[in-house]
Amino acid sequence: MSYSEKVIDHYQNPKNVGTLDKSSKNVGTGLVGAPECGDVMRLQIEVDHATGMITDAKFKTFGCGSAIASSSLATEWLKGKSVDDALKIDNMSIVEELHLPPVKIHCSVLAEDAIKAAINDYREKNGMEKIRFEESVVH
Amino acid sequence: MLKLPIYLDNNATTQMDPRVLEAMTPYFLEHFGNAASRNHPFGWEAEEAVDYAREQVAKLIGADPKEIIFTSGATEADNLGIKGVFEMYAGKGNHIITATTEHKAVLDTCKHIEKIGGEVTYLQVNAEGLIDLKDLEAAIKPTTILIAIMYANNEIGTIMPIKEISAIARKHGVLVFTDATQAVGKIPVDVNKDGIDLMAFTAHKMYGPKGVGALFVRRKNPRVKVTAQMDGGGHERGMRSGTLNVPGIVGFGKACELCMLDMESDTKRISKLRDKLETALLLLEEAYVNGSREHRLPHVANISFKHVEGEGLLMGFNKNIALSSGSACTSASLEPSYVLKALGLGDDLAHSSLRFGLGRFTTEEQIDYTVKAISDTVIKLREMSPLWEMYKEGIDLSTIEWAAH
Secondary structure (H helix, E strand, O other), rough: OOOOHHHHHHHHHOOOOOOOOOOOEEEEEEEEEEEOEEEEEEEEEEEEEEEEEEEEEEEEEEEEEHHHHHHHHHHHHHHOOOOHHHOOOOOOHHHHOOOOHHHHHHHHHHHHHHHHHHHHHHHHHOOOOOOOOOOOOOO | OOOOOEOOOOOOOOOOOOHHHHHHHHHOOOOOOOOOOOOOOHHHHHHHHHHHHHHHHHHOOOOOHHEEEEEEEEEHHHHHHHHHHHHHHHOOOOOOEOOOOOOOOHHHHHHHHHHHOOEEEOEEEEOOEEEHHHHHHHHHHOEEEEEOOOEEEEOOOOOOHHHHHHHHHHHHHEEEEEEOOOEOOOOOOOOOOOOOEEEEEEEEHOOOOOEEEEEEOOOOOOOOOOOOOOOOOOOOOOOOOOOOHHHHHHHHHHHHHHHHHHHHHHHHHHHHHHHHHHHHOOOOOOOEOOOOOOOOOEEEEEEEEOOOOOHHHHHOOOOOEEEEEEEEOOOOOOOOHHHHHHHHOOOHHHHOEEEEEEOOOOOHHHHHHHHHHHHHHHHHHHOOOOOHHHHOOOHHHHHHOOOOO
């Protein structure tokens, strides 16, 4: 199977690899996937309380090139967005942007799940109710 | 100058030896006859060439030329050997014993046999990939007709104790079939010393052409017969119909002759390179060899690099180095290698494995390049891996409740 150029580029030059302080109140952390499934993503956002804007995003991913690219792309998209707009990121836009083949759609689903998990973690830390998401269909 | 890409996937297939091609060429062009044409020189030449190749093939495995049935490859030989015995010996019983780490050509053939009224026992293997001989003997029953255990495994290179297996089989009057695809031509295989009754192998794993293989069928002590699986002109003593692939067979013969000539020197050189590669890669933290290191093919190494995923790892260098991974991330099932799982490896380690298959044309320069490329990529991906970070923080990953996925 050959990868799209965009996947290769994210794999070779991943954006925003790293770790934010997960104990900080303005950081939300999402850890999704499982080692047994061959992919684990950790996505973190840093939110400006006053504006509700995402000021920074970092990721670390254990997985194939498409999983790494999906999370790298997600962090790029998250930075500078409001938390509300971040919730609108849909896995299919990741699929389209990276030209992921059908067997790699789960990588994009994982990235979407990681965004939602990070936002919920942030909300919970700050006394907001967790948003209930529908179960992802594709796994 | 190092030429890229480097080929280290010799368990999948091997580059043909130029000497093999040279031997084959005339049989595409001037000597194109059908080996079954008995009435003219074209047929005679082809038949003569096939007879000579049959001797070359037989010699490599210590068999009689009459015991060699040419097929299209090892998969066909696996099918013919197992299904052929199942049908031929139906009057004696319907039970076959095999192992969970066999190649799909054997496992799926056994699954088929279960569907048509056969009974199959799948023996487990230990962490080294070896079956327990006591389990084997205990599994034999009055209806057992065949033990089908591979000579050496294609993913981890583990060599099974075939001599001991056949001694047990003989004691109970059970036939022994072995898929020796990875072993023949690489290590000494002798059907008499090893007590093998049927054996499948193929040319393209030993520097010969694709599309030709053989089934060894013992003719003496005991005389073994298989029921043909294809109807037709009754070629190959009625066991495998179909016009013989003369150039392929000639190439197969030549490949066998070369393996016999070069085995000692090839093995010495290749195992040294394999050991160099393995030693260097094991210097990385949390790197583990899968399968037996003692009972192993000289050209194979299977190594897991914990906390990096195999396919992601391959992507770091697969433009320049051809390798395969036990991570089946490309398959729809997302299941990692069943062979590695059979060793008791966790899915995480199975996902993190690379299989190295060195060969006759592997050079030291290629190994040095490979060590560097893989080490760099492992280090880079670990920097990116949340599991590695947790491991470094001393978090026990097994205590984490992973989100269902």
